[in-house]
Amino acid sequence: MSRINRSKNSLKVIGLTMVTCLMVTLLSACGKSDTVTRSDFLLDTFVSITLYGESDEALLDKPFEKIEALNLELSSTDAGSDVLLINANAGIQPVKVSEATYRIIEKGIYYSEISGGYFDATAGPLIDLWAIHEPEIKDPPSPERIAEAQKKIDYTKIVLNPSEQTVYLTDPGMVINLGSVSKGCIADAVMAVIKEEGVKHAIVNLGGNILVMGGKANGTDFGVGVEDPNNPGNGYIGVVSIKDGSVVTSGDYERYFTDSAGKRYHHILDPFTGYPSESGLTQVTVVTDASIDGDGLTTTLFLLGLDKGLALVEKLDGVEAIFVTKDNRVIATKGLKDIFKFDETNYGKTYTFTQLQ
Template structure:
């Protein structure tokens, strides 16, 4: 499809609609990009039995598993994020994800004793990495790595690198929640920030960026309702329940989508005040917070320009 010399290509991968925008008509290149995404999905998924990740999980408590370099490096990165003090990121959260089943048939609030039992097998320090052997060992039976919170960011960065290698320096890849922009073809790229719990095309604002990743995590993405309360999919590995604070969504603007994935989770776990305080130490990471009270809070605007689009939300353009 052509629109102002922009060609869009789409596919469904990783359980999401994938969109690739190019400023040249090249169906062969688009097919290669989608094949690259599929290759990485096959390595990282926990939703089918034959991935390298599932090989690791099946061997939990028994023996190490030698894996390919991309899998080892992504697990290494995910463990480092998980070991940050009081981190809301945890690569070993798999048993809790499976227990809650949020977004799948049969989701419900599990008994407290079952949550407590699963917490005992979600310790990231029990993911043992052997750099020389290229192997991963889960020290306790029942442990499961889940890279769902980080895999899309890694893949988006690999797609960007591949396009650069092919001489493509203007374009956009949207992996569903992870948007990676390349170049400045006709001014800045404009990326929408979704309005929580509203129609799919309803936005609270738009972001203009150049050569940046935009990653959003929101409580509205997957949830169920029970006993008059919403239970969303962003689980807190510190207590085993969905994160419960003032936030509906966090959007991270960064150079690499992998950083966006990590920081959306870290910042979601910290909340607005602590999140802004931490971001003051990072010139390369910025955040947009959307709260339950309909506030939009910008940590800063060094790498993007934000335009509000919904009058029912209040914009704060400075840190708390």
């Protein structure tokens, strides 16, 4: 990594550390002595783990080792990773993978199925074609190239062999991309390590994937802020209060580029159109027990749009969601009635809030 890139990432970490203190209502002030915390720039994002009621910083070693190990397995670019081997052997042969990789691909297929293909675990060719990362000015891919990428997307052509723990993509050129579920998978695995170490109160923050355990030492809930999509990084339209569970938010402002005419293209791609989703939503927040489910569902619900998204949430146990539409409506599902508080004072004039009953 160059010296310039090191400086850039350090600035991101410093800024996001302050955001984390605002986003999560912690047991105490960020620097109090009965907490240990560590942050780094991993998974192409800001990562922070905080343990409460603990003073031994060595307790953070294994959680961060787990992040790095799983990142190597699930990366689509690191040489020798499970995902890279699966993609390299598309149309050639099955690939034996780790248990973590196998389970996350099973979960990717599950969300592909329940979304009717809006979420597709094999959308890699389209994601690679658009290559949406940091904000920049460039032109979108041609319709012809988009159509070619779409031909290689079909989650039903993922063949799993549970007895051999292998994964096979039947057609050459297919590409699995686990970006929409990998952070959630890693967050859950990291929290499992923290529990094994005997920690009772913790927050894992993987770039907006928030997973909390045990509530505050005084028995009250953590408060997790839901970002203002019209002004990301500078305010929260409300707070979700939970002791244990995951809060994950995805929005069309997170990664995007602008073309030469000034049109913006965000990173949540619709496999049916080949273009960034135009579902009418600008942000989705999902509250679940497991972070992998929150991760997969934020993308799924965003692509489905408000009506279909609400219908899906109604069918799923232990899932609640907050939808923000492009016309500034905020809709919270039934189960959030007692745990999500919309900030009417500061955002009541900007957003119309509806709590479903």
